[in-house]
Amino acid sequence: MNGRAATVAGYLAGFALLFALWHLAATLLVRSALFPPPLPVLERAAALIADGILQEQVGASLRRILQGFLIGSAAGIPIGLAIGSFRPVRALLEPWTEFFRFIPAVAMITVAVIWFGIGEESKVFLIAYTTVFVVVIATAAGVGAVGRDKIRAAQCLGATRLQVFRLVALPATVPYILTGMRLAMANSFVTIVAAELVASNDGLGKMLWDARLFMQIEDIFVALVALGLLGFATDRLFRLAIRAFAGRFNPTM
Amino acid sequence: MALVSLDGVGKTYRGRGGAWEAVRDFTLDLAEGEFFCLLGTSGCGKTTVLNMVAGFEPPTAGRILLDGREVKGPGADRGVVFQGHDSLYDWLSALDNVAFGPRLRGMGRRARRAHAQRFLELVGLAGQGGKHPAELSGGMKQRIQIARALANDPRILLMDEPFGALDALTRATLQGELSRIWAGTGKTVLFITHDIEEACALATRIGVMTRGPGGTLKAVLPVDLPFPRERTSDAFMDVFRRVHALIHEEIVRA
Numbered sequence A: 001m002n003g004r005a006a007t008v009a010g011y012l013a014g015f016a017l018l019f020a021l022w023h024l025a026a027t028l029l030v031r032s033a034l035f036p037p038p039l040p041v042l043e044r045a046a047a048l049i050a051d052g053i054l055q056e057q058v059g060a061s062l063r064r065i066l067q068g069f070l071i072g073s074a075a076g077i078p079i080g081l082a083i084g085s086f087r088p089v090r091a092l093l094e095p096w097t098e099f100f101r102f103i104p105a106v107a108m109i110t111v112a113v114i115w116f117g118i119g120e121e122s123k124v125f126l127i128a129y130t131t132v133f134v135v136v137i138a139t140a141a142g143v144g145a146v147g148r149d150k151i152r153a154a155q156c157l158g159a160t161r162l163q164v165f166r167l168v169a170l171p172a173t174v175p176y177i178l179t180g181m182r183l184a185m186a187n188s189f190v191t192i193v194a195a196e197l198v199a200s201n202d203g204l205g206k207m208l209w210d211a212r213l214f215m216q217i218e219d220i221f222v223a224l225v226a227l228g229l230l231g232f233a234t235d236r237l238f239r240l241a242i243r244a245f246a247g248r249f250n251p252t253m
Numbered sequence B: 001m002a003l004v005s006l007d008g009v010g011k012t013y014r015g016r017g018g019a020w021e022a023v024r025d026f027t028l029d030l031a032e033g034e035f036f037c038l039l040g041t042s043g044c045g046k047t048t049v050l051n052m053v054a055g056f057e058p059p060t061a062g063r064i065l066l067d068g069r070e071v072k073g074p075g076a077d078r079g080v081v082f083q084g085h086d087s088l089y090d091w092l093s094a095l096d097n098v099a100f101g102p103r104l105r106g107m108g109r110r111a112r113r114a115h116a117q118r119f120l121e122l123v124g125l126a127g128q129g130g131k132h133p134a135e136l137s138g139g140m141k142q143r144i145q146i147a148r149a150l151a152n153d154p155r156i157l158l159m160d161e162p163f164g165a166l167d168a169l170t171r172a173t174l175q176g177e178l179s180r181i182w183a184g185t186g187k188t189v190l191f192i193t194h195d196i197e198e199a200c201a202l203a204t205r206i207g208v209m210t211r212g213p214g215g216t217l218k219a220v221l222p223v224d225l226p227f228p229r230e231r232t233s234d235a236f237m238d239v240f241r242r243v244h245a246l247i248h249e250e251i252v253r254a
Ligand SMILES: Nc1ncnc2c1ncn2[C@@H]1O[C@H](COP(=O)(O)OP(=O)(O)O)[C@@H](O)[C@H]1O
Pocket: B013, B014, B015, B020, B021, B022, B040, B041, B042, B043, B044, B045, B046, B047, B048, B049, B212
């Protein structure tokens, strides 16, 4: 046993406690129509699911996150590897990463909408943007952190430069890459909501915005809970993936 | 002809803090098949000498020859066992760590694993090949390092205080096994230590270094005792005392 069963039981208990506290706070402490207790929210969620609306909004947001995240990672990993491996590349590109990472994706929303309109492209662009710099920085840091003795050991076993990169630097960097991607995924959730709040026809952010306009307070909470659960689930999946790929050789994660 | 010869080798590190002469005028010939222990106080330049022989760092004076050719960088003819064990590849099993050298040379998966298995057996880890470094004790990791270096069949084995971080019992066990492996394979070994007893137990010759800066070879003593060494014998004690006297001069020399 079952460490895993214990963890799942713990998670369930944790969520139950959260919902219980929410219930108590809403029914005893606040007692306002503006702060509904969990039950009506769940009912509303069930209705939205029955109508297929919730799935649609969640699907729209998730699809954008996934696309942008994959594009951003696919670009970020090789750039990070190059920055970490070659001094001139680092000198050339470090100003870029150091410059852009202080311009948050949220600040780029207006530009994105002007460039790409309010369709999919602007959202995917923003997610890719928020992903790429985090992944670049994590990957480059990983390459820099490869132990000197690991490289030397390969050299005195006869490794060429390419072999050192492919068989030592790259696998040693995988945990850093995955950690960077996990961080980027969390950022993606922030970014997508902001982007959809400002300019979108669907998605969870849009759902939040509409619910506010029409004062559908339960809908707001449905969207919030959906975001929390979605983020939680993706992050767990990521941790499982990191464990599977890298956990064996990096017990700190 | 000597297998390895160091000819007036010196190393001066230059950094922000100025220049630091770590090793000065170090001359030594290593013969094929010998077990040479380089002994000295901490900071006298032992690792620096080994790193230069390994080709990790170039000498700033003199030259190092292997088989008569000048050492220009690291190569598969010199296997290194590092002091710490972060040279092992955490993402590979013990077996695949040992098979790493043959893999670099393009040996097929099955062949190199069978090859590595023999060396795991040699270091007494026959059943542990599936474990990853994180699942092995410090002593086992050093065995893996030794197996990895030997599986690549180097001309000489360079070992930098490989047992320094182990507890006394494990250290004694590994010393015994290394001695047995050396006798069995006939490999040339350059072994660095600051432990007099370790040097006396393993070496066919002991080189004592002066303390730094500018550490150099102070004396070389042949150790003509049979293996396995009887650490409580009078002959062993006698060698120990002679080496100890040489080292002690360096410790008290302010
Ligand atoms: N990369 C380096 N830069 C500057 N000084 C160094 C460097 N490596 C070692 N030294 C210095 O050279 C001397 C010898 O170091 P080392 O060879 O590691 O000694 P030992 O292995 O005998 O303990 C020490 O004084 C150490 O501080």
